[in-house]
Amino acid sequence: MSLQNHNVASIARVYRGTFVHSTREVALNILNDFVLGVDSRGKIAFIQEGGNVDSLSQEWGFDTSDVQNLGQHEFFMPGMVDTHIHASQYTYTGTALDLPLLQWLETYTFPVESRFQDLDFARDVYTKVVKRTLRNGTTTACYFATIHTDASLLLGQIADDLGQRALVGKVCMDHNQMVPHYKEHLSESKDETLRFIHELLQKEYPHVKPVVTPRFAVTCSSSLLQALGEIARNYDLHIQSHISENKEEVEVVKQLFPDCGSYTDVYLRHGLLTHKTVMAHGCHLSDEELMVFHKSGASISHCPSSNISLMSGMLNVRKVLDHNVKLGLGTDVAGGYSPSMLDAVRRAMDNSKALTMRDARVQPLTFEEAFRLATLGGSEALSLDDQTGNFEVGKDFDALRVNVGVPGGPVDVFPGDDPKVILEKFLNLGEIPWRYHIFLHYIWIIYHTQFNTFLA
Structure with missing residues (x-):
């Protein structure tokens, strides 16, 4: 899916990796190897399977070299x-x-x-x-x-x-x-x-x-x-x-x-x-x-x-x-x-x-x-689900970037731990962050688990 009028706003950031969120139909939807684009207004412009990144770059006018790839044990979840x-x-x-x-x-x-x-x-x-x-x-x-x-x-x-x-x-x-x-x-x-x-x-x-x-x-x-x-x-x-x-x-x-x-x-x-x-x-x-x-x-x-x-x-x-x-x-x-x-x-x-x-x-x-x-x-x-809550196109990119594989963090990852297991470990074992940085209108929060927050 993409915005009907691509001229509304240009693409500011593109991420590729695992996204976990809820929908009205399912409590947990895990999107492995997906690519998500955020426009200059902070809105989600598209979210599609990662294999479509080349066609998306042509459609939306971004360079594939600018795509930010998440690590093996990283994922995005809604704020x-x-x-x-x-x-x-x-x-x-x-x-x-x-x-x-x-x-x-x-x-x-x-x-x-x-x-x-x-x-x-x-x-x-x-x-x-x-x-x-x-x-x-x-x-x-x-x-x-x-x-x-x-x-x-x-x-x-x-x-x-x-x-x-x-x-x-x-x-x-x-x-x-x-x-x-x-x-x-x-x-x-x-x-x-x-x-x-x-x-x-x-x-x-x-x-x-x-x-x-x-x-x-x-x-x-x-x-x-x-x-x-x-x-x-x-x-x-x-x-x-x-x-x-x-x-x-x-x-x-x-x-x-x-x-x-x-x-x-x-x-x-x-x-x-x-x-x-x-x-x-x-x-x-x-x-x-x-x-x-x-x-x-x-x-x-x-x-x-x-x-x-x-x-x-x-x-x-x-x-x-x-x-x-x-x-x-x-x-x-x-x-x-x-x-x-x-x-x-x-x-x-x-x-x-x-x-x-x-x-x-x-x-x-x-x-x-x-x-x-x-x-x-x-x-x-809070009747704010038209603006936030999951990764639907048109909503604000209001997200946490979580990396449970950070050395010295509270979560140990083992071979075979899939994204669902990693999410469950994070929910049960994630700790309080030790420092934070603020840049412009985006909040970057660094956890012991490399926990970043993006609020558009």
């Missing part, structure tokens, strides 16, 4: 998508995992987030978390910031400066019994949300957009939820929040919204459950609620690390998939102790196996399915 991460909680990542959700928020989260009115503090934290996630192969992230508008705008600027695709949300909350001083007035929350949206959109960042962000129903009045639903509809924006993470939280929501039939019904009635909505966790959703998710087109972000770390519960991923609900993975920093999506992949598989041990009728996730959740599944969950 990973973190569908739920709290950038503002990064300072205490890897600590403070001794309490359940609501007590954890009161003790650790809200006091730290209140500090983000200090823009110097915010700049330091947000720069570090964006760099860290990029160094871990996260080319797309859906961020919670805080209630502070200027700091949230700063997060968007930093993501753009460093080349990460991001949805950035200024948190909204006008009801907070846990830490009463950390909240906004209803009118302030609405006005500041509109200011955040207007100013971020005016920046015209190519890969950074606002996302409407009610923290969760526990901290938002019905009036605020209604207003945010209207804002999201009027501006055709993404929406993110939390749902059914913890049983105590579910009971609190029942008390706060007695007229609603379920936690899901709270968001549905307030116009916050759309095809551009991603809700984190969903551990305790009923079958009826999952049917509402499917009908509305809303998605779930599975956060297996924090679900265990905060003792919230375990999401039955198989049930979600059986209900044809869009599903991606999230690190949920800092409830999740690691900013690495590779960790999220591993924890997702562990969680599903734990559920199978409890109930043999539950089919555990395969590594191929977990790979899909971290890539194409995440882009679908």
Whole structure:
């Protein structure tokens, strides 16, 4: 396949080797000896079998001597998508995992987030978390910031400066019994949300957009939820929040919204459950609620690390998939102790196996399915699959170049290890990178496994 109009953009780069990605039909598609062309806009112009390179060079006007050939143990995979991460909680990542959700928020989260009115503090934290996630192969992230508008705008600027695709949300909350001083007035929350949206959109960042962000129903009045639903509809924006993470939280929501039939019904009635909505966790959703998710087109972000770390519960991923609900993975920093999506992949598989041990009728996730959740599944969950998630022609070349054969790396390769085995080893054994370089609008990330990221 190639673009119908070759004059749209010239070919900037051509790669030949192994490409692994997911499609809507299969969880893992391995393309051995394929050639992929990237045009000057960073879009995938073609991807065809390597034997066609000569005809492609004539058709597209590139020199075959300029083709970059991948090594024996190298492959390209799509950049990973973190569908739920709290950038503002990064300072205490890897600590403070001794309490359940609501007590954890009161003790650790809200006091730290209140500090983000200090823009110097915010700049330091947000720069570090964006760099860290990029160094871990996260080319797309859906961020919670805080209630502070200027700091949230700063997060968007930093993501753009460093080349990460991001949805950035200024948190909204006008009801907070846990830490009463950390909240906004209803009118302030609405006005500041509109200011955040207007100013971020005016920046015209190519890969950074606002996302409407009610923290969760526990901290938002019905009036605020209604207003945010209207804002999201009027501006055709993404929406993110939390749902059914913890049983105590579910009971609190029942008390706060007695007229609603379920936690899901709270968001549905307030116009916050759309095809551009991603809700984190969903551990305790009923079958009826999952049917509402499917009908509305809303998605779930599975956060297996924090679900265990905060003792919230375990999401039955198989049930979600059986209900044809869009599903991606999230690190949920800092409830999740690691900013690495590779960790999220591993924890997702562990969680599903734990559920199978409890109930043999539950089919555990395969590594191929977990790979899909971290890539194409995440882009679908964020309604960004028209731009990224796999190597389809016309999408951005948003990719990781992985070499598991680097001397001293965490992966040992043996004769007969084919690309599928190599991918599985990388997902289970890949490590955190030790240094990174930034060139123009492309991010090059060097792993112990020679892990490079290209974000067009």
